[in-house]
Amino acid sequence: MSIYYPNEDRQLLAVDCVIFGFDNHELKLLLIKRNMEPGKGLWSLMGGFPKRNEGLDQAAERVLKQLTGLENVYMEQLYAYGEVDRDPGERVVSVAYYSLIKIGDYDKELVSGFDAHWVPVGEIPELVFDHGVMVEKALRRLHRRARIQPIGFELLPEKFSMPELQSLYEGIFQKELDKRNFRKKILTMGFLDKLVEKDKSSSKKGAFLYKFNPEKYQELLDKGFYFSLDV
């Protein structure tokens, strides 16, 4: 017990992770079947409890790594949920994070060990506690972010074609986009490198592959450039 704040309540703190992936032209969420009470067996976000000597961000990273084996992926704090009764087991304040991962990269064994499943965002089942609220907020945040930052590249493999990128944005915004305008806008921004390779997996002609160039993107930012995609 500290000498400074001896009379204050100590409380239980959690982190929960909203994990997005993109696959087969669909935006998906990684959900688990909760393996402890209260709410055992219900669909849930992956979560955990920060240790006394562990920062919140580190705790969220640990939880993500536990489930997916991934580190150094895009991760951002979403919101702190502090309703007294949000967890029927005990008063728990949960700080939600969301992360974007390349769906090809995660560790399949870990994921299936946790009884975790990729669920399309259009088919999210009822979730335990207030996890549904967290997911909705994460989706709204993702929409906003996708408009003002080239966030989509976190969700795609390193090399991707323009049709793939477009279909990602269409998946995020749930809206069809005009391919001519989309290409024009993205390419004139100037932070994509066109490769000579083609992806022939989805057409006979094949689609040229591109790579995100973070250095060029940073240069643009430094010059006052604003990414903006109005859909």
Add this chain to the structure above:
Amino acid sequence: MSIYYPNEDRQLLAVDCVIFGFDNHELKLLLIKRNMEPGKGLWSLMGGFPKRNEGLDQAAERVLKQLTGLENVYMEQLYAYGEVDRDPGERVVSVAYYSLIKIGDYDKELVSGFDAHWVPVGEIPELVFDHGVMVEKALRRLHRRARIQPIGFELLPEKFSMPELQSLYEGIFQKELDKRNFRKKILTMGFLDKLVEKDKSSSKKGAFLYKFNPEKYQELLDKGFYFSLDV
């Protein structure tokens, strides 16, 4: 101790409030001289500790009311700060909130009792712990919000003139705006009611007063209207 999560660390949780006001053509922040260790005597945000049976939002509202006497004002969660060493006294996770108040309304006696002062945002002193980081984030959030929501009316008295409103936005964005374009944009949005009264306090001619009309604003939102001020 709960039967569900018996082995997890309980931790100290705090809320801190970034309180904005607008006065004399300047955006200001309400800061206090911290009255306890660690950091006694340093400039600080007003904060407090949520009780075990108190939601985070309620705790933040309580803290705001303690200092200003105000309730039912604009208040929004900003971010949860969870670095292990952010408070040298003990590991404390702090959830920061920011609020916008009408600077004429607060309780002067309470405020001076806490040794609190309104400081222009351009002249913020060094703050205790990571409170400076919180303030920076609050400013960025305020900027973003002010572009996409008619947030400014929270900071002005009920009746205000167009030059006052413009000077508020100029204060928030630290940028001069063209008055013709500003009026045009705001008025064509259609959620302000023009009154017959004039405010003669700052000119001989007098400036017509306006009132924000929340019902009209809600109608517009329902029709798919987006507030947007690009500065």
Add this chain to the structure above:
DNA sequence: GCAAAAGTGTTACGAATACACCCATGA
């Protein structure tokens, strides 16, 4: 009558939108 702030319209530019056809290839 003059200083000081309030109020008003028009033009020019750039960005977003809508839109239709040719190309390359494997089957």
Add this chain to the structure above:
DNA sequence: TCATGGGTGTATTCGTAACACTTTTGC
């Protein structure tokens, strides 16, 4: 040769930005 998805350019519209003079009135 044809079906499939990839790739390209232009005209129109709309919103934003730039810009200068008149009005009111207290002193």
